[in-house]
Amino acid sequence: MGKMTLEELRKLREQKKGEMVQRDSAGKSAQIIIGMGTCGIAAGAKEAFDAFLDELDSHGITDTRITQTGCMGLCFSEPTVEVAVPGMPRVVYGNVDGTIARRIVREHIIGKALVSDHIFDKPAADIIN
Amino acid sequence: MHATICDLITDLVQNSIEAGATETTLTVEERGTELAIVIADNGKGMSAETLERAKDPFWSDGLKHKHRRVGLGLPFLFQTAEATGGTARIESEEGVGTTVEIRLDTANVDLPAFGNFATAATTLMAYGFEGNLEIERSAGAKRYKVGKRGLEEVLGDLEDAGNLSLLKRFFEENEQELAR
Numbered sequence: 001m002g003k004m005t006l007e008e009l010r011k012l013r014e015q016k017k018g019e020m021v022q023r024d025s026a027g028k029s030a031q032i033i034i035g036m037g038t039c040g041i042a043a044g045a046k047e048a049f050d051a052f053l054d055e056l057d058s059h060g061i062t063d064t065r066i067t068q069t070g071c072m073g074l075c076f077s078e079p080t081v082e083v084a085v086p087g088m089p090r091v092v093y094g095n096v097d098g099t100i101a102r103r104i105v106r107e108h109i110i111g112k113a114l115v116s117d118h119i120f121d122k123p124a125a126d127i128i129n
Numbered sequence: 130m131h132a133t134i135c136d137l138i139t140d141l142v143q144n145s146i147e148a149g150a151t152e153t154t155l156t157v158e159e160r161g162t163e164l165a166i167v168i169a170d171n172g173k174g175m176s177a178e179t180l181e182r183a184k185d186p187f188w189s190d191g192l193k194h195k196h197r198r199v200g201l202g203l204p205f206l207f208q209t210a211e212a213t214g215g216t217a218r219i220e221s222e223e224g225v226g227t228t229v230e231i232r233l234d235t236a237n238v239d240l241p242a243f244g245n246f247a248t249a250a251t252t253l254m255a256y257g258f259e260g261n262l263e264i265e266r267s268a269g270a271k272r273y274k275v276g277k278r279g280l281e282e283v284l285g286d287l288e289d290a291g292n293l294s295l296l297k298r299f300f301e302e303n304e305q306e307l308a309r
Contacts, residue, residue, distance in 0.1 A: 004302040
């Protein structure tokens with residue numbers, strides 16, 4: 001393994017694209033929103049990000065987007081992650097370390113069941129008007 | 130302070146993105162025991178007065194959260210530099226942009242670990258912004274350089290989980306080559 005160029009990345013992308021299952025249609029994809037503000041970063045949001053990527057990849061899931069946002073006002077429960085799966089309620093999870101991130105992929109995104117022991121959905125008092 | 134230097138870098142580059150920069154460059158150079166980091170953007174910039182206030186952890190411009198009274202990004206930077214014998218300098222001009230220059234001594238026992246640059250770079254490239262981000266990374270004589278526009282041209286949607294895995298692999302392989 002040596003230095004990777006953009007051209008090599010392009011070839012890898014083409015190769016991977018052939019292996020990917022085509023998306024059914026727009027709107028059927030899951031979305032994972034990771035709180036990546038100062039508080040999220042300090043609490044380990046990037047470890048959660050790595051775990052989400054790895055777990056999605058290991059299950060061959062390609063119809064998911066991972067986006068980032070700033071502080072959601074839940075600094076006490078960082079890393080926080082919002083998950084939106086079509087046909088299910090939007091949920092904000094708190095204290096999402098690598099282990100919980102992997103559970104969210106397996107139980108929520110694949111199994112369509114909420115990870116109830118990590119749901120946090122109420123913004124901090126200094127954020128809400 | 131942040132647990133790793135890469136966490137600090139992530140926080141500071143996010144500041145550039147959130148300042149509306151259309152062009153940001155992040156340079157991270159390892160030269161012996163010196164770690165030199167420069168973040169330069171053409172965002173909205175700050176007045177001298179705002180810059181001075183931004184160093185106070187109990188001040189925030191209130192734009193992101195109206196009632197919040199803390200802002201820890203820049204205080205973490207100065208705390209890290211001061212506690213480890215390094216230097217941190219910010220030059221900023223309203224309407225022109227901001228440049229942050231950091232020099233750290235990797236031999237200082239109090240310096241946080243460098244951290245995972247591949248993940249930091251991946252999250253920054255996929256932070257969901259319109260502008261461009263150029264990353265220049267070097268260790269000794271080895272170096273690589275990549276820009277967000279080039280990556281988007283190759284991969285397309287950088288927030289797609291499959292593309293993110295490829296993007297992270299790109300940075301991991303180039304980081305491994307630097308460390309070799």
